[in-house]
Amino acid sequence: MSLSQAEVVLAGDSGDGAGGSLGRDAWRRLRRNPVAIAGAILVFLFVAVALLAPWLAPFPPDKPVGQVTPTSIPGPSAEHWFGLDDLGRDEFTRILWGARWSLVIGVVSLLLGMTGGLLLGLLAGAFGGVVDTVVMRFVDMVLAIPGLLFAIGVAAMLGSGLEAVMIAIAVVNVPIFARLLRGQMLAQRQSDYVLAATSVGVRRRRIVLGHILPNSLTPVIVQGTLTLATAIVDAAGLAFLGLSSNDPSIPEWGRMLADTQRYLSSAPLLAVFPGLAIIFAALGFTLLGESLREALDPKYRR
Amino acid sequence: MRRNGMPLRGTLAVIAGTVLIISTAACGGDAEPGATATDAAKGSTFIFASSADPSILDPAYHSDGESSRVTNQIFETLVTTEKGGTGVAPSLAESWEVSEDAKTYTFKLHQGVKFHDGEVFNAAAVCANFERWYNFTGLSQSDSVSYYWVTVFRGFAKNESDTLGKSLYGGCAAKDDNTVELKLTEPSAAVLSALTLSSFAIASPKALKDYKADEVGGTAESPLFTGTFGTEHPVGTGPFKFASWTRGDKLELVRNDDYWGEKAKLSKIIYRPIEKAADRAQALRAGSVHAFDYADPADLESLKSAGVQVIERAPFNMGYLGFSQKTKIMQNQKIRQAIAHAINRENVVKTKYGAGAKVANAFMPDSLWSYTEDFAKYDYSVDKAKQLIAESGEANPTLEFCYPSGVSRAYMVDPAGNFQLMKADLEAAGFKVNPKTSPWSPDYLNTTQAGDCPLFMLGWNGDFGDPDNFLGTFFQSFSSQWSFKNEPIFKVLNDAEQEPDQAKREELYKQANALIAEFVPGVPYAQSPSFSAAAKNVQGWEPSPVLNDVFATISLS
């Protein structure tokens, strides 16, 4: 899923160098954008719940608090706001704890994918020539395989476990970040200030690390925010295909959602709560990322 | 900038048109799916939601339930299981005799039976089938292809692998037109029950030959059957005939109007593959199919309240926790006993299984002959478990506990759910649990089969009504899955298989159960009915515990 988002950035980004007043300007526009504010609130809530889950949750996340049978799973009540799950645990508690796991999955797979992609992109963008060609052909090759299938393939190879899921999601994002960074660096290389620096004899490494790289990072940050969202959603997709944590008692939204779809007719809310949680979290990051991109894009300056 | 662009209005018109087409098609009148299946005008066509396509429609070459569910309508076996049970009943053979030494089986065949292609069914046709199976070569000898022959008859005329055994099959003779004499090379009492298996159904020898059932083509690396017997021309004697098959979409059978027994009431059966149980239930509630197997216990209430009949098959299965004694900790009998006491089996069954499921205490269902409860039982007791751990000499015992993903069986509806309950139980008794999971096939089955999981969750669906199919399968000889050598157990099971006298066999299996319970190679914990569902208007379905239902009795009102 993340595949095409990168392309949007590529196509939609003009790649201009960041000016001095851009930051302040962007911040002003961000504050005025209701979409950005909505996104920020959702992200704030999500992170707050993730951090405070142990104090917010009314029950233990892994202990049954009532007896259930396959055909009688109590729904919401005053005591259990979201009802019980299929093993008799408090669903509200598990949703709260789940924020924590989704955050971990999102952040870890983002960091892994971004690091890999940045290294590859840096390699291609900094050296150019043969290195660039080889790296980019490799990236093309990987991009020619549908992202989710690729992730399944990687996860199947690594065996089960959340680590495998996070690596799989990360690997799918590597070529995206690589391409993004390379494109940015190529654009920067042609820009006036780099040409100027080169002409006054600044060393290549300093130009790359001191000028080109930092200036190329803005769209990477935007893409990173969006990737957090897709990572959470992708983890759910992989869980649906049976690729998830080793320990099913871990309250992880993707798995909770995938595993409870079979209760859609008997305990429908049980099959819906984790879905809503995922949507809200992913929506927060997406809204924020999108408005960030727009705010940072000089095109939209008035 | 001078280009003839499509003006915006045009674009919008196209879009609006598309939307219109979609919405009108969506609401389009008479092809509404909900109405069609129940529409009386369509005649008595029975739509059954299977969970996957059959692998092949040649009974000798399949060993999966999806295939046999279809071939059970097209083909018949010499003997079958009695209605609703697992005892042996006549089918193509009216009667049979087993010799004193259990090495000669004589079958009297029904007369006047014809194959769908008009060929006459007789003793020669039966022997032709046995000879075909016995003379399999190459690809046909593969366990993935002729599993049940290898399991029951052990080997072929010319074994192409040294790991196959000497064949139990000693020859087939047509004494007269309707008398078949089957000879075995060794005594075996279990063969008669085994002959109820769909894999030993009798096919038309002419059709087998005409449609090249055994012809193998392809390359050396990728051999495949090139004949069309198993895909387009399966010809048997059953109440239904093959009509057509579009894989992934539907498979159609039509009534055999020349059937020798009571003719089928349905005129047509259509099988549609829908992988997930919840989706099959939904299709039934939405009225697009008439029936399906392997219903999820969680769906039973919603099905009943939608006016659907829930059909319960007597439990003929057993879910168990297995121990691989490859690891040192599992060789410790106190630890094995401690696990048996630690698991709250009652709670697992109640939380995760449907009505009618029971706790299992032995490695065979309690409905099978020779079952009595004269053996050591392990009640749920955290205290006893703790005490046994203390006696075991293992400080801080840690268990690597494997469970599968992507699978649901009657004996193990929700493996991850069972796992979580058991993990909590084991932790309460003082074990540390390391969870490990993998997709059912091949990963999970591989690791458990290799004995690489110290503690694993598995189960068994019975194929035929003989304790040998349960106890013999698990414990008759050393297997890496269990990784133990216990000569008394091996011996009693071997004797029991060969013993021709029924009363003596019963006694031997009782002994076996007692020995096994004492040794605790694993913990049986559940036996569960499997559930099928059928629309309100479906009548006369006779469910079999071993799932070899014949749909001839079904009618739609």
Next chain:
Amino acid sequence: MLRFVVRRLALLVPILLGLSILLFLWVRALPGGPAEALLGERATPEAVERVRRLYGLDRPWYEQYFTWVGNLLRGDLGVSTRTQHPVLEELLRTFPATMELALTAMIFAVGVGIPLGYFAARRHGSWLDHLSVAGSLFGITIPVFFLGYMLKFVFAEKLGILPTDGRQDPLLDVVHPTGFYVLDGLVSGNLEAFADAFQHLILPGIALGTIPLAIVVRITRASVLDVLHEDYVRTAEAKGLKPATIRGRHVLRNAMLPIITIIGLQVGLLLGGAVLTETVFAFPGFGKFIADSIMARDYAVLQGFILFTAVVFVLVNLLVDIAYGLIDPRVRVA
């Protein structure tokens, strides 16, 4: 143009070669093998060994690779160990299904996405803009299978206006010469079958098309905004051209370029998302077949299908580039 096409096609060769080796190594790096998968519960070590020998899996991998490539060049993709049918036959059976589904999804995404994105851009900063952006982004955040189940629950089960699963009502007697069921209905003049096949595509099409929809909205909005600020549009406005003319001739046409690029790039996404959609709707397609084959370690299928996907992906993007050249002469490659 011809030379451009030839050059692009030639570029396919190294990609395919590299990919074929990677694929070959990857399937063999999966734990367990087709023999184990095939035997399932009955995989005793002896049985596994027999099956491995049968399929030549006991030979060194490079030998197997050359045999495979040799057969491939002769048009033989091998045999699926899981289904016991030739891989090519499976490809021809499952690909049309997914094609149909992907096209439906694309039509939905483009048909709804372009107008939405266009109007959002025209009213940049307005509530309509924010709503359409937020609304379309909402689509990205719903796990595809969850959306599928929700759609099915509401429209198929509760309202009963659309079918729950499959590609065709089993009671209809239809022949399928092309494998594209909608087309088959038309070709054979069976309008009932056509309408029925089409109905079966609607829910899965929407489920699969929601993410592309969001992307199309976004990119349309962005590129229309771009174009609106271009000098020639301002010039046209200054010249006093009718707004409708400006919109049609200048804005939308120029904004189409990036949109088409994005559409080309959706192919991979659609095939990936199809895995989930096809599972939910019991739709016998290509994505689900690959996912099942990964689980069954079906080497020949994985190699053949994924290589084929890559070829399709590259070809579609070549087509996109050609369309690009046709729409905008500035990028026409000599």
